[in-house]
Amino acid sequence: MKPIRFGLVGGGAGAFIGGVHRHAARLDGQFELVCGALSRDPERALQSGRDLGLAPSRSYASAEAMFAGEKALPADQRMQCVVIATPNRSHLPIARGALAAGFHVFSDKPATATLAECRELAKAVAASGLCYAVTHPYTGYPMIREARERVARGELGRITKVLVEYTQGWLATPIEREGNKQAAWRLDPEQAGASCCMGDIGVHAFNLAEFVSGLTVRELAAELRSVVPGRVLDDDGTALLRFDGGVAGVLVASQICTGEENNLRLRIVGEKASLDWQQMEPNTLWLRHAAAPAQMLRTGAPGTGAAAAAAMRLPSGHPEGFIEAFGNLYREFAQVLRGGAAADSARANVQGIDAALRGMAFIQATVDSSAAGATWCKLSA
Amino acid sequence: MKPIRFGLVGGGAGAFIGGVHRHAARLDGQFELVCGALSRDPERALQSGRDLGLAPSRSYASAEAMFAGEKALPADQRMQCVVIATPNRSHLPIARGALAAGFHVFSDKPATATLAECRELAKAVAASGLCYAVTHPYTGYPMIREARERVARGELGRITKVLVEYTQGWLATPIEREGNKQAAWRLDPEQAGASCCMGDIGVHAFNLAEFVSGLTVRELAAELRSVVPGRVLDDDGTALLRFDGGVAGVLVASQICTGEENNLRLRIVGEKASLDWQQMEPNTLWLRHAAAPAQMLRTGAPGTGAAAAAAMRLPSGHPEGFIEAFGNLYREFAQVLRGGAAADSARANVQGIDAALRGMAFIQATVDSSAAGATWCKLSA
């Protein structure tokens, strides 16, 4: 099978997520980078394109130029989908432009800068008939798939509690004023939207909790804070969650937990058993039983099922990491784009426009609730 | 030095906490059990007394009888202090009776069944001039002392966040209706007071957070739940905390986390470093730095200080457990009772009537806040 041709917006030299996209896209040979609008700085865009081996003619100065330029190419050469790896504020115009020009969209989260924008995007997606997905790479880990599968087949019994936390320490000091660009745009409402912490990492935690539990958050009460003086947007927050059927949850997100790396953890409690997973040791999934010893499930080891097997590449004991998880998102998006039988099962894992909307509704609700003193707000996606 | 003579109320055969008290009291040879009112069932009280080697004449049918009987003995024989290991509701009458009869009091938490009762108790303590302490054994671990000492000397910098959680699974099913007495009284408002989960374990988490951080919780917003159908009292809850100076915290307490044993964890985040401690691996304390690798501090190992050293009995690598931590409370209470120089430093660790009041104020505030839909309530001890 020929690789799918894609163009990358953002993600030039020095960008964190752009590099991940390229590694993940390459991993299975399902995608081929054919063009890019890699930086808003034309000089840097061109240099980045050269570094990545792009033909100079396909290293564009802007997303718009890329859409136009590619559209003008023969169908068997032009890109087939656009990968968006830019700050939040530009997601909507780029995605809309891509869809309008007939390209599928694979976008970084959060889908847009605001919930209102996302509703607009949803209309554009629906109108286009094209594929859209938002990247929540943590959903791609084999043991997250294992967890989801076990919840779905009722192994935990009735779910009674969901605990999810995502702690980082990199924003514990005002590095956005010390030249860190990653920090600067995330903490700038003009580029990030209504939230930093919840929009950057809280939404991953939220998405993962819904993805694995199969439950829907109906309302929440949140307190967001700007711990480092001088910040406009939140760098820390907690939300009490109410899922379907009265299940309660707690979501802690923080970027000021000094010394923490990238500590996403999900616990799902059921009447019969509980699950516990931590992203920094992703190949381990704890299953705790009411009346039997806890079990340590491991990627590829006996006892893991079909969903995990479909998301792994190595025998057990050979650690699979973040790029592999992200690669699974690419692989499944490819399956959806190619259609056929594989597309159907892939679709169950791809986070499409509905997940995008829910993520934005979550961010909006945390901001609204916090502004009102941590009162309960409904999530209306 | 002669051991201090004490009498035990509650804690007969089959009681969990009574056995711990006796082991902890014996550990350093500072206390001697001389009498008891070990059960409300006279037959069982007598048998338990025999098992523990009490003289039959000093195995009393009730706390009141014990106070009267002991008072009648010569001063060098009679008990000097009373250890209370009964359900919450009886704490006030027993403690009041003990103080009135001239005996010091060493009481299980929570101090009383309600905050109002605790205020009454505080008056009785003040009027008596005797010593009173409430047992929060988790404060006795060497690495908790280490954590407190490091916070106090500013190693973490300005504290920015406190995360404390205490999860158990033993009440995930309705065992209170299946003959489990420990569960039955804790879930019975007549015996336990206004809360099960917050009164039983939440208050430990709260106490530990204040003990180590040196900060005071000013208000909280809590949601308590009765997850297992048919329960009147809470078996699960979460509280958003606001400490002095705008520091935020989250306290999660749950007794329905299937498969969890006794998982108390405290994290304190500071601008310069963070601490992380888990009760089930109590001899390890993580110190995470902003710009250096995380350090694993260990009981007795290089790098630990005077406070930890004063609370340990073995060279590093020889695990010290819960009984040892509890034994530290006994040892320090003995030092307070004996007076002198050691009493002064011991007093800094003993949880007296003020800590008792704060614990009850915490429980009350969680109940009140939850009843009002998780609104913010002040802690007024």
Next chain:
Amino acid sequence: MKPIRFGLVGGGAGAFIGGVHRHAARLDGQFELVCGALSRDPERALQSGRDLGLAPSRSYASAEAMFAGEKALPADQRMQCVVIATPNRSHLPIARGALAAGFHVFSDKPATATLAECRELAKAVAASGLCYAVTHPYTGYPMIREARERVARGELGRITKVLVEYTQGWLATPIEREGNKQAAWRLDPEQAGASCCMGDIGVHAFNLAEFVSGLTVRELAAELRSVVPGRVLDDDGTALLRFDGGVAGVLVASQICTGEENNLRLRIVGEKASLDWQQMEPNTLWLRHAAAPAQMLRTGAPGTGAAAAAAMRLPSGHPEGFIEAFGNLYREFAQVLRGGAAADSARANVQGIDAALRGMAFIQATVDSSAAGATWCKLSA
């Protein structure tokens, strides 16, 4: 039941193991310290006796004086057993003296300074009709009992490999020349015997491996080293083991592993499952299966059996430590001394003169094998 009266030889102020003995003896109230020969320095012996509340008349200047003095007391006052907590070289004369005077013996390991001495001791024990035990406290942990029980009932299938290691770092530098008395006597052949590392910790590892596996080491090939220049005795060593029936093992013991605390680990591999236990996290026992996820067994948690239950004092999640494990040895020795039904089951756990002989045979074989260039030597106890 009245406590058993014991006298302590060695273990005065500042001694590590003496303090552990006293805490462990006190824990269950089964033993009462009534006399001591606590130090070879008479002044220090007297002061240590005072600190421990001994009557001055029963704080003796030597073990011999203690035997004579106690023998002269009425039977219901005199000590019933002697606890030996002195350097190895004095074990034989003290134990022999105690037995000759009619006292049971509870001795630190290794039983004697040499295998020849131990054979002499074995004759004295047999002739006396009294009880003798050697303290290997690691055998007292609940999860070691669990491990042994599971091996015994065949859960692992045929055993195929035994890995045991015991690493410490405290002798990584020549502290014996810098005033550390614990190090000085252990590294002095006059006081320690033929080996430091194997005699001090290797023998614990060996004992534990045989205790849990139920197998007997038939021969070994060892290499001992003195890593720190200037030492006569070994501070590091490895032995290849051959157990009954061709099962192979590896024993690593080292006191020069910089930064290690007291890291005893035992792994037993069977055709159907494997066990893994580490002393520094003693309440956890890993059970790894051929075709199912690994299970984490925990002291007191569901899935643990009768042997562990008999060796614990707390509900699960309340860590039990080294003193508790050591306390189990005291408790079981008390049961043996008291006789009756409990004595029979206790005897299966008490390490008597046969285990003492095997320990000495192990030490001797490692020394002999190493001297001969790591050739194979039979263990002949």
Next chain:
Amino acid sequence: MKPIRFGLVGGGAGAFIGGVHRHAARLDGQFELVCGALSRDPERALQSGRDLGLAPSRSYASAEAMFAGEKALPADQRMQCVVIATPNRSHLPIARGALAAGFHVFSDKPATATLAECRELAKAVAASGLCYAVTHPYTGYPMIREARERVARGELGRITKVLVEYTQGWLATPIEREGNKQAAWRLDPEQAGASCCMGDIGVHAFNLAEFVSGLTVRELAAELRSVVPGRVLDDDGTALLRFDGGVAGVLVASQICTGEENNLRLRIVGEKASLDWQQMEPNTLWLRHAAAPAQMLRTGAPGTGAAAAAAMRLPSGHPEGFIEAFGNLYREFAQVLRGGAAADSARANVQGIDAALRGMAFIQATVDSSAAGATWCKLSA
């Protein structure tokens, strides 16, 4: 830069290591698979080639055919290097053929089936002037590079002990007789050579110990066993090692440790500090100090140095796994092939013919020593 064109021998559908090679080669876009002799079964070779998108004309029936076919192509199209992913016995003829035809060689370990073969290969490499490397992917982990760097700059002080173990459980039962091809060839002397366990995994452990410690093993005493009845080759073994300067080591390798996945662990003890690393949690490196708390170094986190930085692709807390480590080997081999400044630093990490020879000498010495009853044998590479 254009990708380097390579051909793959072995590694068709169903082969473990072939898939890893392809993922690792793709990860950084430095290599392009242009041809293959993917299976000895022509039908399967063709099908595998189709699956991988090879032109049918470049999907060859044998390595020899591939060398001839590629040589006939224009220089800018023909492959530049050969990746060997076949059973050991065929390594020498394939490598020799490739070198003779002018292709660089990137070969699975062990380099050949016997030490004698490897010496022959070394001559062929020298004569060819081409690049040869053997793949020890565990050397590619960032924290292994960190460890090596710290050892090299003397942070551990004088090295005093090396402990390395590699335990797996997949050969605990006779799966080679139940259709498992991976097991079958590894246990067949005709295909594997003189050793299964030492040749398959022991050699990785050996290589890693020398790579990180910078020390050379001079002699060893080993015991190899065939634990599962009916096997000709070893499935388990232990070697006592003597490094330069009297440093001792222990190497444990086993494929019958039931329930173990792929547990490679390396500990290096120095007078000042010790290192501890485990492959299944590869982004963590423990540094234990003599007189300070242990530090947990983490890929990408503060405190890690230039060598680790050069081997990673993500910010800290985003796990990098086995494919990434393997990818580093590809990246560095590409740098060597391309020459220039980067080649010089890459060469320090690439395991060339000298490492290949040492690996074979290690395997041979373990076999010889074991056959002679675990006597000491010199490693003569």
